[in-house]
């Protein structure tokens with residue numbers, strides 16, 4: 001297991017590092033990805049440290065999916081999208097996190113397998129504007145408590 005004392009998402013989960021929070025309970029925290037694929041791109045994390053999705057206790061994994069369902073309904077209302085995609089990639093931070101992404105285009109979450117142009121290069125996602133993130137996090141919070 002990776003070191004929880006040196007884990008970005010443990011620090012966000014405990015509030016030591018601030019985030020654009022949209023939801024919190026005893027076990028979970030949901031906040032905006034600061035480098036969103038689309039507006040309203042949310043990360044759901046357990047507050048306890050588990051490296052990967054498959055390391056999560058079943059009950060905790062289920063809670064994350066149930067919250068992702070609620071989140072998706074809010075995102076559909078806010079952004080007028082037909083579908084919301086979720087993924088656990090395990091990339092970047094070794095603390096299980098669920099991406100919840102309003103799908104504007106089918107390619108917003110893309111498998112390399114479907115890309116026919118092999119010369120494709122991926123740029124790091126740009127960070128969103130702080131003011132914009134603040135507005136979006138409040139809209140999603142309000143949507144969840146409606």
Ligand SMILES: [Zn+2]
Nearest residue numbers: 007010049095
């Ligand atoms: Zn952690």
